[in-house]
Amino acid sequence: MPIIDVRNLHKRYGEKVVVDDVSFSVEEGEIFGILGSNGAGKTTTVECVAGMRPTDSGSISVFGRDPRRDRDEVRERLGVQLQEARLPDRLRVGEALDLYASFYRSSADTGQLMERLGIADKRDTQYRRLSGGQKQRVSIALALVGRPEVTILDELTTGLDPQARRDTWDLIEDVRDSGVTVVLVTHFMDEAERLCDRLALIDAGRVAALDTPSGLVTRASPGQQVTFRAPPEFDEQVLAARPEVASVRRGGSQVRVTGQGNLLHAVTAVLAREHVIAEDLRVERSSLDDAFVALTGRALES
Amino acid sequence: MTTGTERRAPVSALLRIAVTEARLLTREPVAISVGILLPTVLLLGLGALPTLREPSPEFGGLRFVDTWAPMALILGMGILCVQHLPSVLAAYRERGVLRRMSTTPVHPGMLLTAQIAVVFAAAAVSAALLVLSSWLVLDVEPPSQPLLFTAAFAVGTVSLIALGVLVAALAPSTGAANGLSMTLYMLVLFLGGVFLPRHVLPDFLVRMGEFSPPGAQLLLESWSGSVGDAGLPQLVQLAIMAGVAVVAASLAARTFRWE
Numbered sequence: 001m002p003i004i005d006v007r008n009l010h011k012r013y014g015e016k017v018v019v020d021d022v023s024f025s026v027e028e029g030e031i032f033g034i035l036g037s038n039g040a041g042k043t044t045t046v047e048c049v050a051g052m053r054p055t056d057s058g059s060i061s062v063f064g065r066d067p068r069r070d071r072d073e074v075r076e077r078l079g080v081q082l083q084e085a086r087l088p089d090r091l092r093v094g095e096a097l098d099l100y101a102s103f104y105r106s107s108a109d110t111g112q113l114m115e116r117l118g119i120a121d122k123r124d125t126q127y128r129r130l131s132g133g134q135k136q137r138v139s140i141a142l143a144l145v146g147r148p149e150v151t152i153l154d155e156l157t158t159g160l161d162p163q164a165r166r167d168t169w170d171l172i173e174d175v176r177d178s179g180v181t182v183v184l185v186t187h188f189m190d191e192a193e194r195l196c197d198r199l200a201l202i203d204a205g206r207v208a209a210l211d212t213p214s215g216l217v218t219r220a221s222p223g224q225q226v227t228f229r230a231p232p233e234f235d236e237q238v239l240a241a242r243p244e245v246a247s248v249r250r251g252g253s254q255v256r257v258t259g260q261g262n263l264l265h266a267v268t269a270v271l272a273r274e275h276v277i278a279e280d281l282r283v284e285r286s287s288l289d290d291a292f293v294a295l296t297g298r299a300l301e302s
Numbered sequence: 303m304t305t306g307t308e309r310r311a312p313v314s315a316l317l318r319i320a321v322t323e324a325r326l327l328t329r330e331p332v333a334i335s336v337g338i339l340l341p342t343v344l345l346l347g348l349g350a351l352p353t354l355r356e357p358s359p360e361f362g363g364l365r366f367v368d369t370w371a372p373m374a375l376i377l378g379m380g381i382l383c384v385q386h387l388p389s390v391l392a393a394y395r396e397r398g399v400l401r402r403m404s405t406t407p408v409h410p411g412m413l414l415t416a417q418i419a420v421v422f423a424a425a426a427v428s429a430a431l432l433v434l435s436s437w438l439v440l441d442v443e444p445p446s447q448p449l450l451f452t453a454a455f456a457v458g459t460v461s462l463i464a465l466g467v468l469v470a471a472l473a474p475s476t477g478a479a480n481g482l483s484m485t486l487y488m489l490v491l492f493l494g495g496v497f498l499p500r501h502v503l504p505d506f507l508v509r510m511g512e513f514s515p516p517g518a519q520l521l522l523e524s525w526s527g528s529v530g531d532a533g534l535p536q537l538v539q540l541a542i543m544a545g546v547a548v549v550a551a552s553l554a555a556r557t558f559r560w561e
Contacts, residue, residue, distance in 0.1 A: 050405055052401075052404060052405065072407055075407045076407050078405075080405035082398060082401060082402055082405065084398055085397075085398030085399070085402040086397040086398055086399065087397075087399060087402075088326055088394070088397075088399060090326050090329040090330065091322070091326060095322060095325070099318055099319065099322050100406060102314060102315060102318050103315060103406040103407050103408040104406070104407060105407075126329075146406065146407075
């Protein structure tokens with residue numbers, strides 16, 4: 001049974017439809033991504049999952065329970081890190097963790113948790129004195145302090161510098177490896193591609209596609225490209241005879257082959273047979289960015 | 303991933319939040335110096351002027367410091383309940399502190415309750431400091447009717463707190479909360495007679511002090527015993543403050559937004 005199951009979720013604010021028929025399910029132990037541009041309805045969706053907002057229609061089950069009817073039970077087992085939720089300026093990191101730990105039936109050892117998140121030396125530092133990356137770590141720590149089975153992390157790396165983003169990514173993988181199911185809300189393609197086992201691509205309140213990152217890419221553009229540089233005496237048209245190859249083009253020494261299936265093997269086999277030394281051989285895959293454009297008809301602004 | 307610790311008693315959540323909020327208050331130099339110390343410092347400062355320590359027929363044979371001591375008290379109550387409290391609550395809402403707490407098993411109402419308790423305690427500390435130091439240093443008589451004074455202080459503080467929470471409930475932002483609370487604060491001080499000695503206030507303003515929080519007239523009567531021309535009975539004044547508190551609190555409860 002999926003640990004989170006969302007069926008036909010609808011949510012509107014006044015006249016504005018924010019979530020328009022969203023369905024997905026999250027399996028235990030995975031990093032599930034919810035990807036979409038700002039205003040696509042991602043945050044509203046996870047707020048409904050966390051029981052923070054009533055739904056207009058559709059059903060949500062978390063641990064097989066209704067997050068609003070059984071809110072006490074769900075809150076014990078679900079940790080949420082919200083976008084732009086801060087702490088009082090003068091609250092110390094250690095105090096915040098100890099306080100939030102006391103809210104749960106069973107809680108993590110806050111000293112170990114700070115150690116794991118690399119903020120142990122900030123235990124006595126006031127929140128206002130932390131850097132953006134440290135604040136995010138505190139936020140993650142607060143989402144984990146109740147030893148949740150599932151954690152929802154919303155726009156975790158927005159506003160972080162590249163190094164802090166990469167560190168945060170490692171951290172999220174650690175969290176998953178420790179047995180916590182992660183729901184990651186993001187509008188960053190690279191983040192979704194790097195971290196998520198599966199992801200739902202949300203556009204204008206609907207699920208545009210739901211697959212693994214590579215599945216999405218393949219679905220959007222099933223073709224592959226192999227490029228290499230070959231000496232002028234090589235007749236590239238011998239490649240066209242292979243069934244995997246769809247087209248071959250040459251510009252100067254650069255040869256570009258498109259096709260399906262095990263294209264790379266087909267190309268290298270031909271090159272070996274012809275005793276051609278190919279230089280700069282590379283496989284080009286389309287990216288999740290390309291997939292997003294193909295699946296939603298627009299680019300993801302970030 | 304980590305070893306767990308057993309849950310503390312459920313009642314401890316409120317206590318722990320209150321202790322944390324109290325600690326945060328002690329780290330706010332402005333709230334401490336202005337909210338808790340200023341009334342005492344002002345009164346002692348004024349008392350340093352010899353003329354204000356002379357009995358004067360203008361004050362019915364009392365000294366300025368005797369009649370102004372309850373006004374200093376209202377000054378401090380106003381800063382804590384009407385200015386500090388709404389700005390803290392509005393900031394907690396705007397910064398997502400309440401929202402974050404709503405994702406945990408503890409309702410953010412606990413934080414609101416804890417904050418109110420801490421502000422009440424701070425007002426009580428401020429009042430105790432004022433009564434004690436004015437008695438020991440300026441020889442201002444301690445409240446002549448201690449029970450009534452305590453009740454008037456408690457109910458008056460609660461009525462201001464209710465108004466403060468109402469401001470936080472109605473204000474769309476922290477900035478708006480600060481503006482609104484400043485206006486309310488000025489109004490409280492004006493009707494309380496803090497800006498002008500009560501004997502130069504027009505009669506209707508003196509009467510307003512019987513109706514408007516925190517009940518300046520009652521604090522004055524129960525402290526310095528200068529009843530003046532008797533207006534409403536004391537218990538009625540007490541009941542009016544309690545009524546204001548109930549109405550403001552229920553309006554606040556109805557309109558308070560957690561995010």
